[in-house]
Amino acid sequence: MAMSSPRRIPEATVARLPVYQRILLELVRAGARTVSSDQLADMARVNASKVRKDLSFLGSFGTRGSGYEADFLLAQIDRELGLDRDWPVTVVGLGNLGRALANSPGFSSRGFRVASLFDVDPTLVDSRIRGVVVHHLDEYETVTSSDPPAIGVIATPASAAQSVADRMVRSGVGSLLNFAPRVLNVPAHVLLRYVDLSIELQVLSFYLSHGDHPGTQAASSPLPHALGLTPAEPG
Amino acid sequence: MAMSSPRRIPEATVARLPVYQRILLELVRAGARTVSSDQLADMARVNASKVRKDLSFLGSFGTRGSGYEADFLLAQIDRELGLDRDWPVTVVGLGNLGRALANSPGFSSRGFRVASLFDVDPTLVDSRIRGVVVHHLDEYETVTSSDPPAIGVIATPASAAQSVADRMVRSGVGSLLNFAPRVLNVPAHVLLRYVDLSIELQVLSFYLSHGDHPGTQAASSPLPHALGLTPAEPG
């Protein structure tokens, strides 16, 4: 085989790959050697043919009769998701949410690295979170110029979010993950994901009021949007 | 005129309604009187006919030639989303993330009310967050029995998430919002949304590596994650 195949992976599949990734990670850690599309489907709450079809876009990695080798499949998904690269991430806004994000395992996992942190609160500036120093937002351009972030995470209050987004875009960030409860206006070439607790709750509210889960089986996660996560305190 | 819920609203539309809701809220606060499908579409990063089609599932609330009356439309969306009710919410895990959630405007907005808070950390138990006392998790059943939560928010470390989920489900919660970085196993009748920073980042990583944003506009918030519903497998 000569070149990377020009397989086009459907958007709906892309949205599910991270879910399979997370499941496989847990299974591998628990010592699983192989996994079937049925198992994956149960855990991801989707249909088994969907799992097989999704995985088939990456290649034919299963073994008929026994399933997929868990760690090998995981490696293929990681590669497809681009987790074999190193994506520098910057986080602006280090209140509870920003700290939760900056401390979360999501940033210590393969693929991502907290490159810089910013806030405007003088009591936070110069402190460190997991070894990374918090700079004043005034220094954004200076600090990021040496290691330009691929992803900008916005965890500021709503009122500051748009100007932070503008600033990040102006200095060339390729994608934004917005956790501030505000709709952002950015150029179309910037990849943007908007994650908002109200939005999550409202979807639940709809299905609770209509007493009716989606038809047969609801999707697992087309194009998501969500809040981050982070552990509570150790005792 | 329209009675309660004769219309079946497509899942994809349900996922977008909260985005329109948020936009309308901002527009109304900014003093807008009317809004067109074009404006909404721009702000939501979707196609204008999609906006019109989505809104048409709620009824015919627009005025040809001038658009929709913003506050009226907002009220219709709120009603459809069930935000005219009062959903008690409980949050378990009050580390940085849990505190960020409990303090977030999402819970002070129409529709939701923080009914109870739980942690196992003795330094947090008996403290208050926005006036609501933090109970020890041991008291979960006792505390929630008088005001059973409709939505349980899990913001614990990954290791505690499954047992907290089990406990909530056992005492009858109808839906879960899981922010712990772990796939949960709950009965199919429980509505479940899984929200994970890694998953968010991984989708960005995919599109960054493939140098290729999805089709035209990156959606702000298509479908839910894992809405509880049945794998529905016949033998």
Added chain:
DNA sequence: GTTTGTGAAGTTATTCACAGCG
């Protein structure tokens, strides 16, 4: 003129169902 609301057309995603391989 403007902008909605909606059938019809087009596109994408899901599910079925089974051949093919271990």
Added chain:
DNA sequence: CGCTGTGAATAACTTCACAAAC
């Protein structure tokens, strides 16, 4: 047998395009 991989069939969703309404 069991389980994958995949064409074919369905279903869901999106977009077009335009008549109707202001």
